[in-house]
Amino acid sequence: MDRVKTGIPGFDELVEGGLPASFNILITGAPGTGKTIFGLQYLVQGVKNGENGIYVSLDTTRKQLLAQGSEFGWDLEAMEKDGKLIILEIPLDLPEVNIFSLVEETVEKIKAKRLVFDSLINFAINVDQFKIPLNYRVNSNMAAAMGNVDSQGRVLYQGKSRERITYLLINELSKLGTTNLVITAGVEGEGQITVDGVSEYACDGLIILKSLAIGDSVNRTIEIKKMRLTKIDGGIKSYDITSKGISLSKVEN
Ligand SMILES: Nc1ncnc2c1ncn2[C@@H]1O[C@H](COP(=O)(O)OP(=O)(O)OP(=O)(O)O)[C@@H](O)[C@H]1O
Numbered sequence: 673m674d675r676v677k678t679g680i681p682g683f684d685e686l687v688e689g690g691l692p693a694s695f696n697i698l699i700t701g702a703p704g705t706g707k708t709i710f711g712l713q714y715l716v717q718g719v720k721n722g723e724n725g726i727y728v729s730l731d732t733t734r735k736q737l738l739a740q741g742s743e744f745g746w747d748l749e750a751m752e753k754d755g756k757l758i759i760l761e762i763p764l765d766l767p768e769v770n771i772f773s774l775v776e777e778t779v780e781k782i783k784a785k786r787l788v789f790d791s792l793i794n795f796a797i798n799v800d801q802f803k804i805p806l807n808y809r810v811n812s813n814m815a816a817a818m819g820n821v822d823s824q825g826r827v828l829y830q831g832k833s834r835e836r837i838t839y840l841l842i843n844e845l846s847k848l849g850t851t852n853l854v855i856t857a858g859v860e861g862e863g864q865i866t867v868d869g870v871s872e873y874a875c876d877g878l879i880i881l882k883s884l885a886i887g888d889s890v891n892r893t894i895e896i897k898k899m900r901l902t903k904i905d906g907g908i909k910s911y912d913i914t915s916k917g918i919s920l921s922k923v924e925n
């Protein structure tokens with residue numbers, strides 16, 4: 673199994689050297705825990721390794737992400753100009769968007785190997801406007817009669833059930849051949865880990881970020897809860913956010 677280096681110091685050695693290639697890894701945490709930074713750092717590492725990446729944003733604008741990157745010394749705009757990175761802003765104000773086709777075309781454009789999806793929460797909130805291709809195709813006659821079919825003859829599922837469309841999205845993302853970091857948010861309480869309630873089962877890996885403010889300091893913890901086909905060096909570890917990004921171990925300045 674190929675392992676994909678995250679670029680997060682101290683992380684890869686906990687999962688046999690990196691994320692299992694082509695897997696969907698879910699990353700969950702409350703606002704401000706560093707999910708977006710984690711995602712950007714993962715793509716920047718990809719560019720360093722010659723693996724192109726896509727940042728699919730339903731959350732912040734491309735401009736905000738460029739600004740966030742520059743805080744950590746990452747020139748995302750230059751990476752885009754070099755054709756190594758694309759920040760794909762998904763429009764949330766259109767009545768209908770075939771989100772998966774947009775993602776698929778963008779991956780194809782730069783032969784991306786890494787993908788970050790930010791976030792499933794905003795996807796679920798705007799579920800009515802999204803369409804996802806289903807697993808079967810129809811011929812052109814049927815397509816004309818049905819209407820709701822994409823250019824490859826795939827029947828489109830129009831979002832109604834949050835759970836179902838989230839499941840379909842994750843399923844489709846896993847066919848892209850990219851190694852995916854899928855961002856979502858956690859819920860307080862027993863049992864359910866994510867807001868949508870299905871993604872933690874549909875994904876191949878699950879990373880949980882937490883932060884707890886104590887006095888003047890913030891205590892941040894990371895737990896790798898699940899990673900298919902991987903022996904996890906377990907337990908809860910602490911991590912920091914510094915001017916170099918996220919790290920689980922001390923980084924020399
Ligand atoms: N230079 C820095 N040094 C230390 N901490 C920083 C620095 N820059 C940002 N942070 C921390 O990073 C956090 C923001 O990270 P990020 O945007 O990745 O969070 P997020 O989990 O994506 O949040 P949301 O769910 O709101 O999108 C802030 O809470 C801030 O404390």
Ligand SMILES: [Mg+2]
Pocket residue numbers: 707708709731790
């Ligand atoms: Mg974020």
